[in-house]
Amino acid sequence: MPLPVQAEWQPGYYRFATAPLGALRRQVTGPAGSTDESYHLRVTAAGASLTAVSALGLQRGIATFRQVLERQPRGWRAQYCDIRDWPRFKWRGLLIDAARHFLPVAVIKRNLDGMAAVKLNVLHWHLSDDQGFRVESRLFPRLNQASTDGLFYTRAQVREVLAYAAARGIRVVPEFDMPSHTTSWIVAYPRLASVDSAYAPYTLWRTTNVAIDPTRRSTYAFVDSLLTEMTALFPDPYFHTGGDENDGRQWRRTPRIVAFMRAHKQVKADGVTPDKHLLQLYFSQKVDSLVRRHGKIMIGWDEILGPGLPHDVVVQSWRGAKAMAQTVQQGHPALLSAGYYLDLNYSAATYYTADPHAGVPDSLRTRVLGGEAAMWGEYADSVVYDSRVWPRAAAVAERLWSPAAATQDVPDMYRRLAAVSDELEGLGLRHRRTPAILLRQMAAPYPAALPALQTLAAVVEPVKEYKRNFQGFKYTTETLYNRLVDAAPAESDVARRFGATVDSLMAAQPVLTSLVPTVAPMPLTPVARGQLARLQKQVQQWQQASAALTPLFVVAPNLGEYAPLATQLATVATLCQQRLAQLASGQPVLPAWQTEAKLQLDAAQKPAGQAELAIVKAARRLAGL
Template sequence: MIKRFLVLLLVLGINAGAQTAVKEKPSLIPLPQKLEWKNGQFALKNYKEIVVKNASLYQEAELLQKQLKELGLVVPIKKGVDNNSNQPKIVLELGKIETQDSTAEAYKLNIDVKAITIKGSGNSGVFYGLQTLKQLIGAANNVQACSITDWPAFSWRGYMIDAGRNFQPMDLLKQQIDVIAAYKLNIFHFHFTEDIAWRLESKLYPQLTNPETMIRNKGSFYTQNDLKELINYCKERHITLVPEIDMPGHSAAFKRAMKMDMQSDSGLVIVKNILNEFCDTFDVPYIHIGADEVKITNNNFLPEVIALLEKRGKKVIGWEPGGKFKESTIRQLWMEDATKVSANHNVKYIDSRHLYINHMDPLESVVSIFKGKIANLDKGNDAALGGTLCVWPDRRVSKPEDVFMQTAVYPAVLAFAERSWRGGGQPGWLTYVGLDGSKEVSVFKEFEHRLLNHKQRYFSKMPFPYQAQSHLKWQFYGPFNNQGDLSKQFYPQEATEIDTNKATLTAIGGTFILRHWWGPVVTGLIEKPEENTTWYASTKIWSDKDQLQNFWIGFNNISRSYGSDSPDEGTWDNRKSEVLVNGKLIAPPHWKQAGAKGNLELPLIDEGYEFREPTKVQLKKGWNTILVKLPVGSFKGKDWQNPEKWMFTVVPWL
């Protein structure tokens, strides 16, 4: 076992001493801005009372009390300061925190033998301090001595779920809210009206939620009491719920229910009535009106809608690119490169570019989000508020939970939480861990260790499709001109032993996109990819015995926003990609929908490696050579629903 452990560390590229040091300290996500570990661990049971110095913090104290009770600890709450008590205590208080930026979300946490003290600039700061404290609790309910001063780089740290296309039940929505609260996100963007269905009750127009107006999940919608409950559930967790009522685009369900177009004169009257009803019913500061992907036929529509909402005291948000908005409208960027919006300092904006995880693979999403730079900035400002991570399950799913396996939501949430709280990152959309020996590899590797610890500790009963990848080192060989013959073989496949000195480059990771369908905007591994070429990738995997090993293997992770075709039987993809282990071809899965033509109403079943049974690969004792063949013809997909994403994923389950 000792030999196996040391070899595994060698394969993972981890120094044994460094790995031990990582395990000694709790894994925190997001990592605090200032963190000083100190000597000593203290038993949580020794802290005998929760002292609340400010009456407004009683809700946070009750939250802490509940968390401790779940650990088997009954700790009373006391108001004010008990000067006669010398017993260890947990102190919650408000006060000024010295940070780079003034924010109510800043906090200071100190743990020593006498007290655990959480001071916040505001109640939200204390709440975030409690989330950090929860992560600091280790085995046997011990806490590590430390001093933390922490604050967010961005004031807007959002998460969006589309429940218009695929309905999500209340318990699943609350689960998502609980997760984002634990990781210090503060916006829950709730998208519940779509072409597919209008999913919010209206007392004025009950026909909007009639089952016959819905294409999917017929009859499933949220009552007004449901939405009130969600708004309050968010407020208790210092999250602002941002409702989106999409208009005038994405409104086919409205048209089916009301028998008219939104932009007609009569339609506009109804929209105004709906918005007034909404403002009368719900206590929210923002209303998102969508306003993208539509031809404006009524030039009065958006100005009148925005004027109404602003008169009702609401801050209006719209998608950019989208309609012609007032300067006061907050823009949510989904494609625009931020230069046009950021050039006008009077316009506030939220960045969601490169944050649509329905287009990303699980391993790619964690890497690209962690490495990305929100709003092209290290931290927010008065105009650049922050970012929102978006989950758009455009394609029908068989059951609501499938969204979280097919789109790998929670791994992406943790990566986004780290980046939106910490700030920084790298410019552009980067899809792989990094080149061998680069600093970015070691930075990502450290984050991945924390991510995997959180997967094990907090997500054992929730979908969390992510496997370690920062230990995998691949040599890439190419390009070889295949002249359009994708079956043609070249040196790495013909050689008895591959000479690693002939490698074109060496890179780290488990998923590699040689060229994205959005290239060159999205940066793939190959700097100047060429059509009609073949590349090879090779790595070595150690096994301490002859065994069947589970692998994630895939060559075309289908976007959940397109009606893409399923792979043909007997193929991994349409490029004739192959994977060989010790010279033996690994057969592709027996696809359950082999050759099915793309259809947004046809749920995916096993097309993605993350939600099908793993591929079982026979490994021999010792080193095993994996060779991946990556041919490509034209970069132009056969249609927009089937874009050409030249890529592969090969990852063993550790």
């Protein structure tokens, strides 16, 4: 984020006569291999200096220096500052899922640029899943052929990404998920299967509940050979083996595996019922021994945790604070991803207030390495990926870099997030450009409606969590992400600002109803009148956009599924206009009006095309509901 918390700012600016980064004096006072990321940045009338104890510290300081720069007509200037800065957590990651949708190297690179700009330092590269195995394997070439689209990274491309990341102070930790999320493995090599079934390449997004067989020696021989190849390619000391979302149904339904579980006392307290968790723990321990033999430290998701797992194995939590507490209490290093799932389409404020230390006893907090934002790829192909990651990932980055107290000022976080979003766009990320291009393509049959379509898209968000799976549209690996739901922002800035203005206006006004007619209306202050005028202008724009979209829906049938959202926008705008008129004239809210407004707003909240209006909650508050 632009303004590090550990900073002191002075009035005034220093002007650069030459390129700004060339004018920065760098000093390295420690070993080049140090992982210390602290730095001291000072800008005065005499010039700018950056001091660090490592090359990493220099990179972090330069990232901050870029954020204090301003381009002027005759060059650059930097605000005077004296910043001593350092990270709160040493592990600050972004999970990029290239398994479900293959992401070209160019996409990975520009997201690495974004990571460096906000001081994220670990790329968690999710490289295999049910839909595909994305790294060239010379030992098991059929793995690459089993991907639904046949796309994968060559060894040369992997090395290219590794070098690009290293140059920006970012480590790369690969993930090859097992024993579940391995349908692509079994398609390629059926001998790995837990059941005697044939599998075709998996083209859907829901979890398959397919798992490789953990009872055969041949399975571990395969895993060992694969690790031999992949650990040699990825130099980082950590190696992620997944371990999540295996419900054990295939294991429990296979007599041979059930017999194995009972023979190895992998049963529940009754001594008979097979316990899939104990078998998974057995698998995790075996895989850990293989990872360790190749000189790596294993990372896995929550499900790998259990008695007997070596204490240096890192457990990454997608289940939340309780799982984090269990991890550190059992002596393991922990990473938090729960609360940072960007694909759930929550607000930046939601991610900003999540904390890796939540629920962890003070005495065990040193075992928390940090956290990772996670962008799973079911509903984000290479075209829209940037817009689903940025700028919200920057809120996670600040949460992992800055002191816990930084979360106290969420409005200021949004102010700075807007500046970061500008910077990221300048670095080449396409989180703004691509949605704009998609909207122009949608409006091509009737270009005059483009401004109205942009207005609608700006107040629409994809449905939250995993609801997109269950709203009448079948997604497959062949689905194109070029609909309005894909161009809509994960978080609507327009809706957020509208809601903030509504809250500010309502906080200054008494709630007047016809039941309290003796209460005199409070005259509007100049500030309130300005807020009221801005809201009235906004709702008028929504009404006009709703009407202007009708011809586009006629000539662009693919957009027809979103006609209900345009109608809902008109309804909400009309209700807001009525309420604003009441506030302007000091009229009380009639209960009958509120009852009708509630019914209409309830209807307006219903999604269409896996998208929903983001302004309904603010409209409810404006209506006093």
